Amino acid sequence: MNPQDIIYQPVPVKSFVIVGKDKISSAEQYLIGLLLTYKHLYAFIDKQLMMKSQIVRDLAVELQKIGCPMRAVEATEEAKTMDSVLDMCSWLMEKGADRDAVLVAIGGGITTDMVGFAAGIYKRGVRYVNVPSTLLAQVDAALGGKSGVNFEKYKNMLGVIRQPSITFIWPSLLTTLPRRDFLSGAAEMLKTFMIEDNGNYQKTADLFFDMSSEYSMEVLMNGKDEKKTWAGIMKKHMDTLCELIGAAANVKAGVVSRDPLEKEERRKLNLGHTFAHAIETLAQRDGGERFSNHDGASEIKGVTHGEAVAMGLVMAARLADRYFRKDKNDPTELEAKVSSDLWDADIPCYCPYTVEEMAETMKKDKKAEGGKIHFVLPKAVGDVKIVDLTVEEVIRLLK
Numbered sequence: 001m002n003p004q005d006i007i008y009q010p011v012p013v014k015s016f017v018i019v020g021k022d023k024i025s026s027a028e029q030y031l032i033g034l035l036l037t038y039k040h041l042y043a044f045i046d047k048q049l050m051m052k053s054q055i056v057r058d059l060a061v062e063l064q065k066i067g068c069p070m071r072a073v074e075a076t077e078e079a080k081t082m083d084s085v086l087d088m089c090s091w092l093m094e095k096g097a098d099r100d101a102v103l104v105a106i107g108g109g110i111t112t113d114m115v116g117f118a119a120g121i122y123k124r125g126v127r128y129v130n131v132p133s134t135l136l137a138q139v140d141a142a143l144g145g146k147s148g149v150n151f152e153k154y155k156n157m158l159g160v161i162r163q164p165s166i167t168f169i170w171p172s173l174l175t176t177l178p179r180r181d182f183l184s185g186a187a188e189m190l191k192t193f194m195i196e197d198n199g200n201y202q203k204t205a206d207l208f209f210d211m212s213s214e215y216s217m218e219v220l221m222n223g224k225d226e227k228k229t230w231a232g233i234m235k236k237h238m239d240t241l242c243e244l245i246g247a248a249a250n251v252k253a254g255v256v257s258r259d260p261l262e263k264e265e266r267r268k269l270n271l272g273h274t275f276a277h278a279i280e281t282l283a284q285r286d287g288g289e290r291f292s293n294h295d296g297a298s299e300i301k302g303v304t305h306g307e308a309v310a311m312g313l314v315m316a317a318r319l320a321d322r323y324f325r326k327d328k329n330d331p332t333e334l335e336a337k338v339s340s341d342l343w344d345a346d347i348p349c350y351c352p353y354t355v356e357e358m359a360e361t362m363k364k365d366k367k368a369e370g371g372k373i374h375f376v377l378p379k380a381v382g383d384v385k386i387v388d389l390t391v392e393e394v395i396r397l398l399k
């Protein structure tokens with residue numbers, strides 16, 4: 001056992017609660033009741049979410065009643081910086097928060113990442129609770145205790161691994177989520193089930209296919225309102241969505257509880273992410289100019305984390321086919337399956353950068369060790385292996 005193991009006190013990362021679609025008011029009461037057990041609460045709420053979500057405004061009223069100070073968070077990648085985290089810490093000091101403080105993060109992955117980081121460093125660490133409001137955060141970002149901010153134009157370069165006391169997953173919060181952000185989380189969900197399937201990968205791909213087909217039919221063919229139609233589709237599929245969000249959260253929490261500090265198994269969760277982080281970094285540098293929707297019909301600006309993950313998944317599938325099966329086809333077999341599942345769900349998955357363009361950025365990957373990167377390669381859906389490769393080997397294999 002090394003010294004790190006001795007001082008690390010794992011909190012049970014499986015402590016997340018899922019509340020189904022029919023229990024909005026009881027969910028709110030349950031959450032407040034849960035939060036009251038902690039006392040000394042300090043809430044950080046995504047500014048946009050506060051404006052868009054009645055559920056969150058109701059929650060804020062309840063938090064106000066119990067005297068919880070609240071602060072708005074600017075949830076953009078540009079604002080996901082050390083300065084923002086230090087501002088959070090200054091505010092906590094101003095409010096007199098001591099070591100008993102419990103920070104509450106209400107928002108997507110940007111909010112939970114920044115609040116988790118602030119909780120990790122404020123007075124050498126205080127507790128925090130996540131209330132994720134995006135699909136991506138409910139199945140991924142708000143679970144597992146990784147937090148961080150962007151630094152020197154690199155994604156999540158500074159951060160800590162420290163578990164939240166609880167993550168409260170409330171799928172009804174998703175009904176105000178824009179479709180593009182939903183699809184971003186959908187990519188992470190498919191990634192999760194590519195790592196551990198249990199029959200959920202195809203079920204999820206089929207659900208997203210149905211949701212996107214219904215959306216296209218109503219909006220593109222019948223000219224219905226985009227936002228209302230999408231919210232209606234989400235409500236219609238909420239039962240299946242709840243079940244699959246629970247399954248995905250379980251996979252992540254299971255992996256993390258077996259390997260909280262990412263020494264081995266947890267690395268699998270990085271499937272597609274070495275490519276994704278390079279794509280995000282390049283997109284930030286060139287202003288996201290090279291991205292357009294996969295159908296070519298509409299331009300989209302920049303790339304979201306989930307979209308970059310989708311592109312990374314396709315590249316990882318291609319790399320795996322080349323590495324394990326010497327598959328020379330273009331596209332390779334698994335690459336064709338993965339990209340068609342993403343395409344059917346309407347998730348942009350075509351990467352506009354060549355692997356040579358991504359090389360320098362990949363070399364700076366946080367997971368690079370001794371010139372090699374731990375690439376997670378899918379042999380098939382539900383079966384991934386970690387293979388150490390240099391960037392040069394990757395370039396050669398993908399040519």
Ligand SMILES: NC(=O)c1ccc[n+]([C@@H]2O[C@H](COP(=O)([O-])OP(=O)(O)OC[C@H]3O[C@@H](n4cnc5c(N)ncnc54)[C@H](O)[C@@H]3O)[C@@H](O)[C@H]2O)c1
Pocket residue numbers: 046047048049052053075076077080107108109110111113133134135136137140141142143144145146147148155156173174175176177178181184185305306
């Ligand atoms: N810590 C981890 O393990 C981990 C894992 C994956 C991703 N991440 C990080 O998560 C971030 C992406 O997170 P995200 O996609 O959840 O997005 P986000 O926090 O950027 O939110 C996306 C957008 O949706 C808005 N929004 C959030 N919830 C809403 C709701 N319910 N209704 C309406 N609008 C809502 C936000 O204001 C924002 O504009 C990235 O910075 C990524 O690096 C972290």
